[in-house]
Amino acid sequence: xxxxxxxxxxxxxxxxxxxxxxxxxxxxxxxxxxxxxxxxxxxxxxxxxxxxxxxxxxxxxxxxxxxxxxxxxxxxxxxxxxxxxxxxxxxxxxxxxxxxxxxxxxxxxxxxxxxxxxxxxxxxxxxxxxxxxxxxxxxxxxxxxxxxxxxxxxxxxxxxxxxxxxxxxxxxxxxxxxxxxxxxxxxxxxxxxxxxxxxxxxxxxxxxxxxxxxxxxxxxxxxxxxxxxxxxxxxxxxxxxxxxxxxxxxxxxxxxxxxxxxxxxxxxxxxxxxxxxxxxxxxxxxxxxxxxxxxxxxxxxxxxxxxxxxxxxxxxxxxxxxxxxxxxxxxxxxxxxxxxxxxxxxxxxxxxxxxxxxxxxxxxxxxxxxxxxxxxxxxxxxxxxxxxxxxxxxxxxxxxxxxxxxxxxxxxxxxxxxxxxxxxxxxxxxxxxxxxxxxxxxxxxxxxxxxxxxxxxxxxxxxxxxxxxxxxxxxxxxxxxxxxxxxxxxxxxxxxxxxxxxxxxxxxxxxxxxxxxxxxxxxxxxxxxxxxxxxxxxxxxxxxxxxxxxxxxxxxxxxxxxxxxxxxxxxxxxxxxxxxxxxxxxxxxxxxxxxxxxxxxxxxxxxxxxxxxxxxxxxxxxxxxxxxxxxxxxxxxxxxxxxxxxxxxxxxxxxxxxxxxxxxxxxxxxxxxxxxxxxxxxxxxxxxxxxxxxxxxxxxxxxxxxxxxxxxxxxxxxxxxxxxxxxxxxxxxxxxxxxxxxxxxxxxxxxxxxxxxxxxxxxxxxxxx
Amino acid sequence: xxxxxxxxxxxxxxxxxxxxxxxxxxxxxxxxxxxxxxxxxxxxxxxxxxxxxxxxxxxxxxxxxxxxxxxxxxxxxxxxxxxxxxxxxxxxxxxxxxxxxxxxxxxxxxxxxxxxxxxxxxxxxxxxxxxxxxxxxxxxxxxxxxxxxxxxxxxxxxxxxxxxxxxxxxxxxxxxxxxxxxxxxxxxxxxxxxxxxxxxxxxxxxxxxxxxxxxxxxxxxxxxxxxxx
Numbered sequence: 001x002x003x004x005x006x007x008x009x010x011x012x013x014x015x016x017x018x019x020x021x022x023x024x025x026x027x028x029x030x031x032x033x034x035x036x037x038x039x040x041x042x043x044x045x046x047x048x049x050x051x052x053x054x055x056x057x058x059x060x061x062x063x064x065x066x067x068x069x070x071x072x073x074x075x076x077x078x079x080x081x082x083x084x085x086x087x088x089x090x091x092x093x094x095x096x097x098x099x100x101x102x103x104x105x106x107x108x109x110x111x112x113x114x115x116x117x118x119x120x121x122x123x124x125x126x127x128x129x130x131x132x133x134x135x136x137x138x139x140x141x142x143x144x145x146x147x148x149x150x151x152x153x154x155x156x157x158x159x160x161x162x163x164x165x166x167x168x169x170x171x172x173x174x175x176x177x178x179x180x181x182x183x184x185x186x187x188x189x190x191x192x193x194x195x196x197x198x199x200x201x202x203x204x205x206x207x208x209x210x211x212x213x214x215x216x217x218x219x220x221x222x223x224x225x226x227x228x229x230x231x232x233x234x235x236x237x238x239x240x241x242x243x244x245x246x247x248x249x250x251x252x253x254x255x256x257x258x259x260x261x262x263x264x265x266x267x268x269x270x271x272x273x274x275x276x277x278x279x280x281x282x283x284x285x286x287x288x289x290x291x292x293x294x295x296x297x298x299x300x301x302x303x304x305x306x307x308x309x310x311x312x313x314x315x316x317x318x319x320x321x322x323x324x325x326x327x328x329x330x331x332x333x334x335x336x337x338x339x340x341x342x343x344x345x346x347x348x349x350x351x352x353x354x355x356x357x358x359x360x361x362x363x364x365x366x367x368x369x370x371x372x373x374x375x376x377x378x379x380x381x382x383x384x385x386x387x388x389x390x391x392x393x394x395x396x397x398x399x400x401x402x403x404x405x406x407x408x409x410x411x412x413x414x415x416x417x418x419x420x421x422x423x424x425x426x427x428x429x430x431x432x433x434x435x436x437x438x439x440x441x442x443x444x445x446x447x448x449x450x451x452x453x454x455x456x457x458x459x460x461x462x463x464x465x466x467x468x469x470x471x472x473x474x475x476x477x478x479x480x481x482x483x484x485x486x487x488x489x490x491x492x493x494x495x496x497x498x499x500x501x502x503x504x505x506x507x508x509x510x511x512x513x514x515x516x517x518x519x520x521x522x523x524x525x526x527x528x529x530x531x532x533x534x535x536x537x538x539x540x541x542x543x544x545x546x547x548x549x550x551x552x553x554x555x556x557x558x559x560x561x562x563x564x565x566x567x568x569x570x571x572x573x574x575x576x577x578x579x580x581x582x583x584x585x586x587x588x589x590x591x592x593x594x595x596x597x598x599x600x601x602x603x604x605x606x607x608x609x610x611x612x613x614x615x616x617x618x619x620x621x622x623x624x625x626x627x628x629x630x631x632x633x634x635x636x637x638x639x640x641x642x643x644x645x646x647x648x649x650x651x652x653x654x655x656x657x658x659x660x661x662x663x664x665x666x667x668x669x670x671x672x673x674x675x676x677x678x679x680x681x682x683x684x685x686x687x688x689x690x691x692x693x694x695x696x697x698x699x700x701x702x703x704x705x706x707x708x709x710x711x712x713x714x715x716x717x718x719x720x721x722x723x724x725x726x727x728x729x730x731x732x733x734x735x736x737x738x739x740x741x742x743x744x745x746x747x748x749x750x751x752x753x754x755x756x757x758x759x760x761x762x763x764x765x766x767x768x769x
Numbered sequence: 770x771x772x773x774x775x776x777x778x779x780x781x782x783x784x785x786x787x788x789x790x791x792x793x794x795x796x797x798x799x800x801x802x803x804x805x806x807x808x809x810x811x812x813x814x815x816x817x818x819x820x821x822x823x824x825x826x827x828x829x830x831x832x833x834x835x836x837x838x839x840x841x842x843x844x845x846x847x848x849x850x851x852x853x854x855x856x857x858x859x860x861x862x863x864x865x866x867x868x869x870x871x872x873x874x875x876x877x878x879x880x881x882x883x884x885x886x887x888x889x890x891x892x893x894x895x896x897x898x899x900x901x902x903x904x905x906x907x908x909x910x911x912x913x914x915x916x917x918x919x920x921x922x923x924x925x926x927x928x929x930x931x932x933x934x935x936x937x938x939x940x941x942x943x944x945x946x947x948x949x950x951x952x953x954x955x956x957x958x959x960x961x962x963x964x965x966x967x968x969x970x971x972x973x974x975x976x977x978x979x980x981x982x983x984x985x986x987x988x989x990x991x992x993x994x995x996x997x998x
Contacts, residue, residue, distance in 0.1 A: 178879055179779070179781075179823065180781065181781020264820070264823070265778075265779050265823025265824075265825070266823075268778070268823075356802075357778065447878075447881055447882050448879045448881070449879075449881060450879070450881045450909040452881060452965045452971075453781060453785065453818075453909065453965075454784065454785060455784075455785045455788055455789070455964070455971070456970075457965075457971075457972070460972065469968075469970050471788065471968075586969070589970075
């Protein structure tokens with residue numbers, strides 16, 4: 001049944017909200033004229049200012065995905081193979097985060113989310129509240145958070161502004177995550193001029209729960225009370241969701257009130273109180289984080305999911321500032337708040353938990369019949385809207401596309417356009433790559449993160465994937481996590497670039513001994529109204545979706561961040577791919593560092609031969625160009641299957657994928673563990689068409705380095721041959737502490753490993769002194 | 770229950786401590802909420818790490834006023850065994866159960882690494898003979914810079930109250946001090962996390978000997994072996 005729809009609302013108790021809705025006001029709220037026409041049609045009358053604000057945030061790109069909703073349908077959201085592990089229990093978009101099965105009645109909830117725009121303005125608070133938001137999404141599902149990672153992108157560290165952003169973001173993440181006591185397993189950090197002024201801060205959280213503990217964000221059961229829990233509402237973060245749906249400009253700093261202020265202590269209390277409350281059988285009906293668009297989003301989304309109406313009274317909302325009007329309360333993005341619907345008659349059980357944790361638990365309304373979201377203040381109805389119209393009737397756009405000129409140029413590129421290295425120049429080129437902040441050690445970052453709390457850290461940050469033991473659930477399994485996205489490839493060939501991001505992420509998991517289960521992605525792109533930008537977005541999504549389908553690894557959630565532009569530049573397309581994988585046996589946990597002398601180093605997948613898009617072209621010539629390496633998903637699968645099979649035989653002592661910087665960088669990195677080792681490799685081949693640069697620094701895909709015992713070398717090479725996989729022994733580790741490379745008898749590098757390690761480990765600290 | 774792990778709002782190593790003591794060492798342990806009384810059967814107390822009360826004001830400055838603290842002080846005064854780890858160490862200093870204070874790391878940043886440590890011959894339990902001359906244990910703190918005035922410091926050194934020193938000082942602590950005890954040898958505090966270094970998947974396992982040394986008085990008959998996980 002439908003409640004009576006008012007033909008007009010009474011005046012708002014705050015006179016300054018009783019203004020005429022002009023086209024200018026509509027435009028200021030980021031709504032297009034045709035979108036406003038739609039609002040009029042839905043309401044059958046003019047909205048008041050509070051309602052306009054509500055439509056503005058709910059129909060923003062951040063909440064409504066209006067430019068990407070169609071594209072996102074390309075992603076597989078379930079596993080095709082219904083018998084395998086990793087079945088999707090909660091699908092992408094259905095709840096606050098997706099959940100997958102990991103066996104024995106346990107599930108993992110995980111999701112990545114961006115906080116790019118706030119971090120560009122206020123790096124510390126922006127990054128901190130990014131962590132806070134994603135953690136709430138996970139424990140809202142009923143899951144105990146067990147790990148964090150981040151994907152970070154910054155401009156060149158030569159710039160003092162970038163250093164300020166980098167330092168602020170890392171300390172904001174450190175501050176918030178450490179206080180919560182959730183291990184941060186690192187993640188990835190890239191530095192590229194395209195992110196100058198528009199850094200990317202993507203935060204991921206994963207949590208663990210029993211299947212029966214999964215919570216829903218739906219308001220059901222007419223008469224059930226609606227509670228507001230957490231600290232009071234202030235004026236911070238007003239309209240943050242619509243702020244994040246615009247380009248950054250010089251004036252963006254004036255939007256500072258749109259950046260939220262985080263309090264990790266409050267979040268820790270909220271986390272523990274909510275988990276304690278959700279553990280009480282049958283108490284909680286629905287629960288939803290007040291994140292983007294705060295009280296607005298949580299009330300209309302829970303009502304919409306529950307096919308119910310909802311009514312709230314703003315006089316009952318805890319407030320930490322006086323004189324807040326309905327517009328401010330509804331649009332505030334004050335942090336660490338939740339909306340909870342409990343079964344009628346059991347209110348005391350909720351209240352007792354929150355009293356224990358010294359948090360507000362205010363009953364602000366109840367679930368109603370019908371479909372209206374009704375908001376009152378001072379006895380007056382200040383908003384009365386059909387809840388579903390806000391969540392389901394947001395406009396959906398398919399923007400025009402146009403392939404940018406640079407993509408065609410990249411396709412036509414040939415290696416002949418750059419001069420090859422002389423053999424005596426190889427060592428210097430390697431040094432430049434190891435010193436590039438994208439490739440250099442990220443210890444400066446992850447030593448600021450508590451990665452060992454909760455006692456599960458098994459492979460610490462710095463290896464191909466972070467690995468945590470699921471001790472807190474009392475199960476003998478390990479969860480591996482990796483993030484990847486090389487923006488250079490995505491810029492030069494968006495389709496292939498996104499597939500490479502997927503393949504590399506999955507390969508990183510395989511190198512750690514983990515089988516990939518599912519993906520969460522963060523699509524960071526420029527202004528979708530520009531046809532070139534939309535083309536790259538569309539191609540990246542297609543590439544990623546095809547890779548997900550090929551490997552039967554579904555997407556269970558994620559985030560879209562558009563309008564990542566600043567001044568005269570846009571970011572490169574950056575579809576960050578994050579994947580979780582499972583390891584069943586302690587012996588299969590594998591690291592990227594070689595521990596002992598006398599181990600044989602083998603290359604799986606064949607010698608690299610493609611230089612296009614490589615970091616070498618950047619460090620040597622300052623160029624972002626070239627034909628992106630081929631990505632053959634079947635070949636990729638063959639390499640990864642072989643690698644995992646050898647790991648499960650306990651034959652692999654260390655494994656590392658060949659990625660940014662190419663083969664020599666990957667070989668050197670394997671020596672940067674705790675042992676002081678040497679390595680000699682004698683190549684009897686000068687590379688494709690005699691090109692040393694492509695052989696040593698090309699970033700051909702599907703390549704993995706493994707170290708094995710000397711006696712296993714022949715067996716593994718034989719097994720590879722039988723599997724139809726190119727594999728070769730490159731050399732073996734020794735006690736010399738030297739890194740020696742020769743080609744056809746010519747020595748090209750003979751240096752100490754410690755000097756390479758120094759270059760690699762000191763690059764970022766030197767910038768950040 | 771033999772061991773009480775005190776849980777303050779903002780504690781976040783309480784589960785880790787309970788897991789290490791209960792599941793790994795096999796000594797019955799339970800988390801006790803800060804508004805509760807200390808159970809009468811308590812034989813030892815661990816004040817775990819974390820950010821009690823959000824580290825507002827100063828680390829540990831608010832926790833010292835928690836209801837359970839009067840029980841804890843009485844327990845310590847009667848000779849009960851108390852171990853403060855990281856934020857727990859800070860709380861014990863603020864509560865006056867251990868001397869000195871822990872300030873912001875001199876590097877300003879939070880530090881989470883495996884930290885090499887030198888063992889001092891403090892008493893029979895905390896000795897080089899018992900623990901070995903050096904250890905490696907995880908540290909994870911932003912405020913571990915131990916400070917005390919000169920007379921307190923010379924007393925600590927003269928009485929052999931220093932348990933552990935950093936090898937390569939990560940935070941600016943005076944005399945490289947990483948952990949201390951009270952004069953009577955029943956209250957212990959340290960910045961490193963022994964509870965994170967007890968299982969085979971942990972980066973190191975040196976926490977076992979440290980925890981065994983602490984629990985020795987309540988655990989004389991049982992020796993603890995590394996669990997096979």
